[in-house]
Amino acid sequence: MNSPSFAGKRVLLLQGPVGPFFWNLAKDLRRKGAEVFKYNFNAGDWLFYPRCARSFKGNLAQWPAELESFMRAQQIDVVLLFGDCRPVHACVRGLAQELGCVLGVFEEGYLRPDYVTFEPVGVNGNSVFAQSLAPWLVQQAMRPPYKNAEQVSAPATTQAVGNSFWHAAMWGMLYFFAAWLGQWCWNNALHHRRMTVLDAPWWWLSFGRKAWYKLKERGAEQRLCQDKRRQFFLVPLQVYNDAQITVHSDFDSVCNFSDYVMRSFAKALASEQSEGVPAGGASISEAILVFKHHPMDRGHRNYGDVLRRLTQRYGLHGKVMYIHDQHLPSLLKAARGVVVVNSTVGLSALGHGAPVKVCGTALYDIPGLTFQGRLRQFWHFAQQAVPDSQELQRFKHALVRRTQLNGSFYRKLANTQWACGVALEGQMAERLWPQDIPEAGRSLRLLPAVNDEIPAQPDTDARHYPLGEHPLMANSAVVARKSGI
Structure with a gap:
């Protein structure tokens, strides 16, 4: 059986992460026999991919026709991009499906800081991994528990990336x-963020605020982790313009989400005062809400006034804290529960044993991991939603195998053969062209049992897969990784 490979494939790169990652990835793809094409959309793209690339300088309305014409003319097999919700990427999924191309999407890692995400079709709310969890859950429920967590650890050794903040900056x-x-010379309006040095003051403001909050909030972490241990609900806020808010949730904004959380908490408190603690629940009379600002949003937004007004509106005086730069793992360990829209902080919270309520669409929002009832119920029954450790290990195992690549977009791993600096090891091709398609009627399997032997399936590595028929979630535990990326 031949391993899936990029050999002979015609690959189109669209917008990538900031930095030289896509330039170096193109070298890796060419080394494996692929022909690589690239589109640049601004001078920043050009800076990191200066040669052998086309430039698009038109407006967004003209882009789909330009892209379709190019893909047809060049007979593109694979489109690779970073962030499937960017304006210039919004049309790609439908176009790839129409033309029978394979689409691969990069994104920041679900399990940070040592991983980046790479999935076929889409990421986050568009992830096929998330859409195919139900068969896996059924299959896992029928399997006896593993004797120890080591049996369900990640299949390969993970290299630590280290601090990549300054590289990314x-x-x-x-x-x-x-x-x-x-x-x-370019149309910067195509980008999903403002591209002007006028934003520089906000970045300097971020550094200034970091120092200010360190002084202003001195002792807050100690108070929460000791005096209020298990008596506070942590609400991590997301970046104001993150696609997780603007696309993959029903909330209009971070303010809208904050209003929803406060209103729910106030109603639960009022219900307890009038009707008592629900049967089987725990009192929240001494509990508080702790809203934590996102560090990447520090210079651009401040929700202090909004939270004060909401506190007054819902009569929650003394019940709300707003913090910024405290040590997140310590807070997660001490929290009574964590409320998120769909942030990857939720995964970290599960890893620290904290009950989690997801208010949006998240990969990890499944029975056995997160609270499945309404938010209003979560306040009193959070203690009953402690994540199952073995289920979490299984989930992370599957998540790494199916969606993650060890490494960083911004800092190369110390020991890797790949020019892009990420440990590819054949996993990209394996996910885009899975070979072991399950037989009709057989349950999809995300995660094999330890030492399972999967019968070899016929080689199905065709040039194109219609995306609606792509066998994305078939088991690939024994696919060889001797070639390809």
Whole structure:
């Protein structure tokens, strides 16, 4: 059986992460026999991919026709991009399906900081992994529990990435400065964020606020983790313009989400005062809400006034805290529960044993891991939603195998053969062209039992898969990784 490979494939790269990741990935793809094409959309893209690339400088309405014409003319087999909800990427999924191309999407890692995400078709709310969890859950429920957690650990050794913040910051500053310089030659309105040096003061403000909050909120972490241990609900806020809010949730904004949480908590408190603690529940009379600001949003937004007004509106004086830069793992360990829209903080919370209520669409929002009732019920019954440790290990195992790549977009791993600096090891091709399609009527299997032997399936590595028929979630535990990416 031949391993899936990029050999002979015609690959189109669209917008990638800031920095040279896509430039180096193209080298890896060409080394495996692929022919690589690239589109740049601004001078920042050009800075990190200066040669052998096409430039699109039109408006967004013209882009789908341009892209379709190019893909047809070049007979593109694979489209790779970063972030499937960006304006220039919004049309790609439907177009790829129409033309029978395979679509691969990169995104920041679900399990940070040592992983990046790579999935076919889409990520986050568009992830096929999330859409195919139900058969896996049924199959797992019929399996006896593993004797120890080591049996369901990640299948490969994971290298620690280390601190990549300053690498990402450096690439980001170069990217946006170049884009600003080239604004008279490119259409910067195509980008999903403003591309101007006028935003620089907000970044400096972020550094200033970090120092200010360190002084202003001194002792807050100690108070929460000791005096209020198991008596506070943590509400991590997300970046104001994150696609997880704007696309993959029913909330209009972070403020809208905050209003929803406070209103629910106030109703639960009022219900307890008038009717008593629900049977089987725990009192929340001494509990408080702790809203934590997202560190990447520190310079751009401040929700202090909004939260004060909401506190007054719902009569929650003394019941609400607003914090910024406390140590998140310590807070997660001490929290009575965690309320998120769909942030990856939810996964971290589960790892620390904290009950989690998801208010949006999240990969990990499944029975056995998160609270499945209404938010109003969560306040009193959070203690009954402690995540099952073995279910969590199984889930993370499947998540790594199916969606994650060890590494960072911004800092290369120390020991890897790949120019892009991420440990690819054949996993990209394996996910885009899975070979072991399950037989008709057989349950889809995300995660094999320990030492399972899967019978070899016929080689199905065709040039194209219609996305609606792509066998994405078939088991691939024994697919060889000797070739491909």
